[in-house]
Each structure stands twice: as C-alpha cells, then as structure tokens.
Amino acid sequence: MSVAHAARRVVTCDPARATQADPLGVVEDGAIVVLLGRVTWVGPRGDLAPGVPVVDHGDVVLTPGLVDAHTHACWSGSRHAEYAVRMAGGNYEAIAKAGGGIVSTHKSVVGCDAGVLAQELAARLARMATLGVTTVEVKSGYGLVPDAERKQLHAIRDVARNASLPHVVPTFLALHAIPPVSRQDREGYVRHVETVLVPEVARDGLAEFVDAYVDRDAFQVAEARRVFEAAKRGGLGIRVHVGQFADIGGAELAAELGAASVDHLEHVGPSGMFALTASKTRAILLPTASFTLAQTPPPVASLRDAGVELVVASDANPGTAPTESLPLALAFAVRAYGLTPAEAILGATRHAAASLHRFGVSGGVPRGALIAGAAADFVVWDLPHELAIVQPWGVSRTRLVVREGQVLHQAHGHNVQTSPRT
C-alpha cells in the first residue's frame, strides 16, 4: 500500500533536479511516495495521485537518509586515556609506536567474544540511526590476525542482517597495522593477506570492498598494490586510507587502480591531486579525525577545482574519531574545511552512496537520493531547512528516520499518523 510523506522542503539530492542555484534539488511543498520499501514517486505535493494517504510532516525538511561512508564502528574497548594524552599534546604516531593506537584496540577485539562485538556494533549503529544515518560502511581492521579479522567480519555480517538498524556495507580493512605477533615477518603477513585472506573474503562474500592504510607509519604503496590486485581478482571494490600523516603516493595508486574512494587526504601533493583529477575516485573527508588530531584541513579547494566528488564521513573509531555522529562531521566540514552546506549534504547522501556503489551503479537499488526506484531511506528533521542540518547541534534533531520504508527511529511526541484514506 502506497503512503506519501509530505514536508515543506523535500531535499531530493536527485542529479536530474539539481541546478547551480540549487545543487540539492529541493522540492518545496514536496512529497515522496513509498511502496514496499521503495520510493515510487517524488514531486510537488499538489501533484500527488488522488487516494494516496499522506503523512504531513509540516514545516520541516525531509532528506534522504544519511550515508556514512567511512567508519571503523566494529570496535570494543575504550581509548580514553590515550585521547587525554593526545589532548595534552601527545603525538598519535608516537603513541601508536608505544603500543597504543590501533594495536591497543586490536588487543581488545582479540579478547572479545564475537557476540559481544556484534552487540557493541549494533548499539552504535542504533545510536547513529537516531541521528539520521540509514547506511553505514563498517570496516574490519582491528582483528589484524586472520581469525580475529574473520571474527570482525562475521560480527559485521550478523549485524547487517538486522533490518531495524541502518543498512551496512562491509569492508575488509586488509592492511591497517602489523599485529605484534607478525612484527618479525612483515612480508609474510602481507603475503598471507594477499594470497589467503582477500581471496577467502571474496569467496565467502564477507565484504564488498578491500581497504588499506597507506601512510609513512602504516603500509607502503607496493604492499597495498599487491593486496588491491588480489581484491580486483576477487571482484571486490577498493578504498584507500591516503595521506593522513604523510603523502607517500597513495592517491596515485588509488587513481590507477580505479578505487571507489581515497580517504583522509590531509597530505596530498600535486602528483596525487593530478592523478585524482583524471580519475573517478571520490575523496572521503574525515574532519572529526583532523579535529581531534589538531591537523590542518585537506586541500578542499583544490579537490573541488579538480572536479573530485567530495564525501564527508564520521571515521567513527575509538582513537582519532571517538564519535558516532555524521551530522557533527558535517558541522566540522562546513566550519573547518570550508565545504558549502550543499557540498556537505551531498557528501553525506548521494556522493557517499556512490562511493559505496549504492548510486549510479547498474542493477543495484539506489540510495542517497530521493528518486523513483530508490530505497525508501529518508529522514524527517525537526528543523525547518537543510542549512540547519550542518549546525553543531551535538544531539539528535530528527523526528523520524526510515530505512526501506520501516521506522528506525522516532522522536518522542512525533508519532507518525497517516491520514485516513480517501
């Protein structure tokens, strides 16, 4: 049975409706029609077919569900002590070398029961849903040793089956850090990832993407290349952590291999920028991490001028971005990175979805935009205008969050009532 949702401003993020003056394709006094979990129609409320029951949300803004395209949300433990040390001036890379950082969460994840890991992830995704997030990319990468990576990927798969949480896109973060047990055999570790784990993950359908952390204290381009080539052989997409602390050529590699995204980019030189310009690889900006690391922003103006599509993500992780809020990342992106509000919103909807192969890919159900045929993932905000979404509220400002037509979150006092059928 079709139901229409009407609001004063319907932000479609539909490229066919976008204009230079209105890049978000807003329909004023707009409506969407939902049937069996899909959007079947979008347009002015006055053009609705007669007889469709209408939920009138009033003088508020309705957007696509937000898409968080870069998270490490499958973690256990807490790194609050390390955070406090960093706030007092401690250096992240030095902390990592001393056994903090990724390896500290690795130890926690190794010791954590798979069911508990899944529970923690589910609780986190449920909180993200209250903020308007309906799709979340979740990386492994804290297991590090093969069995613990498998445990993370299985926990992610289990949570992904829960339709009352956001839609999950799993990524195998194949190269994140060398586990302590393999420090004497770096080459053996990379070879095992390349020749055993990536093919296994592809075969078992445990992830859609493979990611690697390419940086001066992480993995070299040559190591990442081997793992990414294995990913391509297995039919998996590629995402790359590039230039968080230093430019060692990750952007060039990502562009060459046709990666879906290059993520971070606080440090990317002219050669990397040139490679991205000629590519279709999207840039995923992670401003909450650079806030906690007190870093200068990535070269946003250059990326924009180069025509690189910008995505904004939370980077949710227990170390550099102990956050669960994509809207807060948007506030940082606008204030600290100089994105326009429209760029930030597209970066958390259509562009984010495209970077996850959830938009513009033949055969799939589109997300991140309100167009006929897309998944009915949408948010009714307790805000009158999309510009207000990028303000630093620090709290849920949603009234209703819907995934595939089903309510993920509803604020107190905002029960949806459908109007009687006519």
Add this chain to the structure above:
Amino acid sequence: MSVAHAARRVVTCDPARATQADPLGVVEDGAIVVLLGRVTWVGPRGDLAPGVPVVDHGDVVLTPGLVDAHTHACWSGSRHAEYAVRMAGGNYEAIAKAGGGIVSTHKSVVGCDAGVLAQELAARLARMATLGVTTVEVKSGYGLVPDAERKQLHAIRDVARNASLPHVVPTFLALHAIPPVSRQDREGYVRHVETVLVPEVARDGLAEFVDAYVDRDAFQVAEARRVFEAAKRGGLGIRVHVGQFADIGGAELAAELGAASVDHLEHVGPSGMFALTASKTRAILLPTASFTLAQTPPPVASLRDAGVELVVASDANPGTAPTESLPLALAFAVRAYGLTPAEAILGATRHAAASLHRFGVSGGVPRGALIAGAAADFVVWDLPHELAIVQPWGVSRTRLVVREGQVLHQAHGHNVQTSPRT
C-alpha cells in the same frame, strides 16, 4: 525508601575528596544512596549499610548531573541562513548591524505565542537531558521590548515547574541589544530597564540573576553598571557577557560588583585579568560559540594561573551556538581551549553549579557534586571512564539521567532494576 546506585567509578566532584592527582574525587567501586530526592551517602560500595537495595550499573562511570550555566535556550525561529553566510566568511557584527543576529530572533520571539515559546524551550531541555544535563541556566533577552521580555520570563518560569525536565535557573538578560523600536532613544531604553524592569523582575521573582552584554557593538560599561546596581538593590545576582569581540572593561566591572560570572572572555586584557584574579567571579567559557565564529580561544592559561575557577557552558542560542550539547562544548574546551578533562568536567558540574549559587551557598540544596545533602542529580554513562565524556561523540552516551531521584532519561535497553531487598 533509600536506594543505592553503584558503579565502577563514581565521580563525586566533592572538594573534600579532591586531590592534586584526582581533582574529581573519584570513588572506585563506589555507590551513592538516594532518599527522597537527595543524596544521603557517598562512598565505597563495600561500605554500604546492609539492607539498602542496590542498582548495580556495572563497569561504567557515574557523575553528578551536568550543569549548563549559560544558555539562551528560550528561542523560537531558526537562523540557518545567517549561519551559512557566516560559514562562507560573513562577519557576525556586520550581519547584526544589517538586522540579523539577535534582532532577527527578537522578531520571531515577539511574534511567538507564550505557550509555543514554552513548548520549544521544553523540547530543547528534554533533548539536553538525554545528554546528561540536569540543571540549565536559561536567559531571556530576545524579547527586548518589555512585554516580550516578560513573555520570555513567564515561559521560562512555566517550564521550570516541570519536574520531568532539568532544573532551571532563570536569568533576566536585561541588556542584550537595543530593540529596533528604541533605536532613537537608547538612553530611555536603558533607563526603563534600570528603573522599571529590573525592580519588577526582582519583585515578581521572575529571575535569580541579571545579565548584560558588554561589548563594543552592544552595551557600554556605564550602561551595564546602572542596570547591575538596580539588580543588586533588588537582591539579584549578576552575570556579565564580557569581551566576546572586544575588551571594553567588562571584566573590571564584573569583578568590582562581585558578579557570579563573566562569560565569553575571548578578549580580555591585563587590567581585566588583574581584576578577576582578586575576585571570586567565575569565568564561563563558551567554546562552541568561538568554534562557529572561528575565534581564537580566551586566555585560558592566564585564567588558570590567576586562580579563576573555569566553567564551560553550551551558550545554546540560534545564532552563534546553534547547539543543545554541553558535552560537545566540553570536547571543544579540551581540544580547542586546552582545558584538562578534569577542568572541563568540574566546569560542567561543581564550578558551574557554584556560578549559579547552587553550590557553596548557605541554605541552598547543593548541586553539581555528589555529597550527602545534595540534590540526587546524577548520570550513569554508557562509558567506562570519565575521560571518555569529553570525546566528541555528537550523540547521547548516557544510560540513565536522574534529577532529584526521578528519571529524566533512560536509554533503550537500560531499564533500571533494583536488586531485591535483603
């Protein structure tokens, strides 16, 4: 009937328990006992009197309810367009002169029904409660013209009677901006505030404090002095907006008059610092506002060295701090202002309460610390350690928020069960 609440870490903020190594006075494996809305006992769980039923919250941190000591939370309307202009480089003072800023919210509040104003405030306070806030100072100051200021103060009073929301401390923000209708008679406006409104507010018990915005484009020291002297005659406390954009001597005035707080302080020179050193006036830092205004921080190290007690508040307002989150302000205070996590937490508990005459004042019920006799305002966090509170979560991380023994907020899946009586 007494009930005990136990947790792995009970952060008391009790000055009698504070040490240099532990300024927050943490009791490990601690408990508080609550009876009739008050804390009656605090100590190690093992020392609990037998027979008291215990709610065991587990391996988490329990703190006093947070106290937000500076908010303009009684507003209507939205200034998202102005926010976007500022993000693109627009100047706040220029926007205000062009009819934006405070005057734009003034127009909205003047046109808003008192009941609607109270509803908006109540909804905002309810969201704040989900974040762990149990006491909120709320200022008038958008009415500007006498009847609209009265309307705001009455709305605040009505909401303050609702025990299912945070405890409210009302402040008459007597000098915030000249209303357009009085632009030709500034002197008459200030005189009316001084001779009519402040005495009336004092007589009717509509506020506990009087505030004024002392800045180069706001009010002069001489104008504020007249209003504050009227406040003192009426038995009201004093709070002062000082040096947000320029130092024009507000800190000296605040110290001279024994103000409860000086707020903002982005611009305060040596003379003002010297005056504060010799005073008992507390400094209220508003880092979310300086984030949105891209300002350099106040001289925190100097304030600390001078022995000025630091408070951190949200500044919740529709223009410069469109936020509802005190925890987010704490994250900014630690990252951008250089407060230690303990300073930030004391600044949102005991020191904030003291600035509102809710701690260290004879005769009143203490708040902001877990000590025998205090209001049973506390938060059970979904976090293992108080250091994690100051991370930029951007979402509620509370399990249970209690005001005077009554539940204000409870996270899904965390229903409190008392253990059976023994």
